[in-house]
Amino acid sequence: MRMQNLTLSAAHVQPIQKKLYQHRNLRCAVLRLDALHPVVSGNKWFKLNRFLQKSADENKQGLISFGGAWSNHLLATAAACAAMGFASVGLVRGEQPRQLSPTLSDAQRYGMQLHFLSREAYRAGELPHTVKQRYPADQWCLVPEGGYAKEGAYGASGILQNIPLADYSHILCAAGTGTTLAGLSLAAGSEQVVGISVLKNAETIRSEVQALLPREKNNFAILHDFHFGGYAKKTDELIHFMNQWYQDTAIPSDFVYTGKMFFAAERLVNEGYFPEGASILLIHTGGLQGNRSLPKGTLIF
Ligand SMILES: *Cc1c(COP(=O)(O)O)cnc(C)c1O
Numbered sequence: 273m274r275m276q277n278l279t280l281s282a283a284h285v286q287p288i289q290k291k292l293y294q295h296r297n298l299r300c301a302v303l304r305l306d307a308l309h310p311v312v313s314g315n316k317w318f319k320l321n322r323f324l325q326k327s328a329d330e331n332k333q334g335l336i337s338f339g340g341a342w343s344n345h346l347l348a349t350a351a352a353c354a355a356m357g358f359a360s361v362g363l364v365r366g367e368q369p370r371q372l373s374p375t376l377s378d379a380q381r382y383g384m385q386l387h388f389l390s391r392e393a394y395r396a397g398e399l400p401h402t403v404k405q406r407y408p409a410d411q412w413c414l415v416p417e418g419g420y421a422k423e424g425a426y427g428a429s430g431i432l433q434n435i436p437l438a439d440y441s442h443i444l445c446a447a448g449t450g451t452t453l454a455g456l457s458l459a460a461g462s463e464q465v466v467g468i469s470v471l472k473n474a475e476t477i478r479s480e481v482q483a484l485l486p487r488e489k490n491n492f493a494i495l496h497d498f499h500f501g502g503y504a505k506k507t508d509e510l511i512h513f514m515n516q517w518y519q520d521t522a523i524p525s526d527f528v529y530t531g532k533m534f535f536a537a538e539r540l541v542n543e544g545y546f547p548e549g550a551s552i553l554l555i556h557t558g559g560l561q562g563n564r565s566l567p568k569g570t571l572i573f
Contacts, residue, residue, distance in 0.1 A: 280308045280317065285435070285553070288521055292541055299551040300537070302523055305431065306530075306558040309351070311378060313558030314431070315445075315452045316348030319419035321427035324356055327413040334359035336407055337415040338394070341366065341373040342504075342528075344559045345418055350384035360384040361407055365394040374564045418449035425484040428455025431555065437463055442546060444537055445555040446470055446529035447494060448503075450477045452557060454484040457492045465492040468536040470529055472502035498536040504528050510535060515572045524573040526559040527566065533557075 284307060288300040305314020323335055334353050339346035339362060346362045353360035362379055368388040372380065380386060393400055399407075399414075419427070428451060432443075440463055447453045447467035456465045469477055478494055500510050506527045514531040517538075518524055525531040537554055546552060563571060 280312075283308055283314060286521075286523065288554075290520060292538065296541060296544075296546075297548050298541060298546055300541075300554065301552070302521075302554045302556050303431070303435065304523070304556050306524070306556045306560055308558070311561045312348045312351045313344040313561075315428060315555070315557040316345055316419070317352060318428045318430050318455065319345075319424040319451055320349060320352050320415070321430065322423035323413055323415050323419070323427075324352060324358070326423065327358055328356070330413070332358070332413045333407075333411050334361070334413070335415050336361040336363070336412045337419075338363045338365070338417040340364070341369070342375045342562045342565050344375075344562060346384070347375050347379045347382075347561060349415065350379035350382035353384070354382040361403075361412070362386045363394070363399070363403065364388050366391060375561060378561075418451060420449040420451045420480070420484075422484055424451040425454035425458060428452045429458040430455070432456060432459035435553070437461065439551060440553045441550045442466060442552045443555065444468065444533060444552060446533040446557055447474075447477065447481075448529065450481040450494070451484065452555075453492060453494070454481045456555065457481070457485060457489055460491055462491065467492060467494045468498050468533045469494055469496050470499050470503060470532050472499050472505075474499075495536060495540075498532050498539070500532060506531075511570055513538075518571075518573045523556065524560055524571075525556070526562050528562050529559050530556055 283303060283305045286302045286304055293300045308314045335349055337349050350360050362384045364386055387403060443456055443463055443465045445452055445456060445467060447469050453467035500507050510531055513535045514525050517534050525534050
């Protein structure tokens with residue numbers, strides 16, 4: 273595959289030195305996938321891998337996918353396609369606004385063609401007739417929302433490729449569709465993979481993750497108490513925590529996914545969720561560009 277202008281730097285593992293962990297004889301580190309690229313979230317890049325490969329193998333024109341106005345997934349799709357010399361199409365939830373969000377303007381700048389779908393049409397998951405005609409299925413590779421598919425999960429398993437898993441007993445990540453969680457579960461052996469659901473009422477997520485995995489894989493758990501009101505919802509407590517976490521660790525987080533995951537990690541440590549001697553790897557899945565939807569001054573980073 274051709275790599276043009278997307279330069280990925282290596283993700284690194286940053287140990288967290290906090291008294292909280294030392295007191296309980298725990299070790300904790302963060303895998304900084306946010307350091308891969310300023311706008312392309314780390315986990316999104318991994319989830320898209322196999323779709324890009326498929327497009328190349330099948331000589332497609334490019335990728336077509338779905339997302340909202342602040343979607344990390346659409347922006348990552350646009351940038352990855354631009355880097356590989358593919359075209360990209362974004363089907364955006366909701367009516368076309370007078371002014372595009374910074375996320376969508378960036379996606380457009382990467383060459384993505386945007387089409388706006390009414391919320392009803394979007395929810396139905398059906399491509400409108402006009403879109404189907406314009407982007408025929410034999411020429412375009414359709415990526416489900418959030419990359420939720422076996423291809424997405426196998427791609428995401430690459431996140432742990434160069435990580436010495438024997439060093440860890442627990443791996444935590446934020447879970448939206450759960451595709452990334454499935455990928456981590458695929459890569460992990462006996463390590464416990466814990467997904468922090470960022471959605472309210474996500475009763476079906478466990479079976480959705482399981483559907484991406486071989487039947488015998490059950491090394492994962494999903495926790496439902498850290499969504500802060502639901503997808504992209506936030507509270508003052510969350511924002512305060514994110515600022516404090518940044519002061520303590522110099523790690524920026526986003527309010528939709530990773531802020532909730534770091535908060536959960538700290539709460540779980542305090543509640544004694546992890547056994548004595550546990551070694552925890554927190555996956556920073558990126559997504560920082562989404563903080564642009566917050567009023568200026570909300571975050572200190
Ligand atoms: C999309 C996203 C997730 C969720 O990934 P899923 O595979 O859908 O569970 C987590 N973190 C960030 C930063 C994301 O952008």
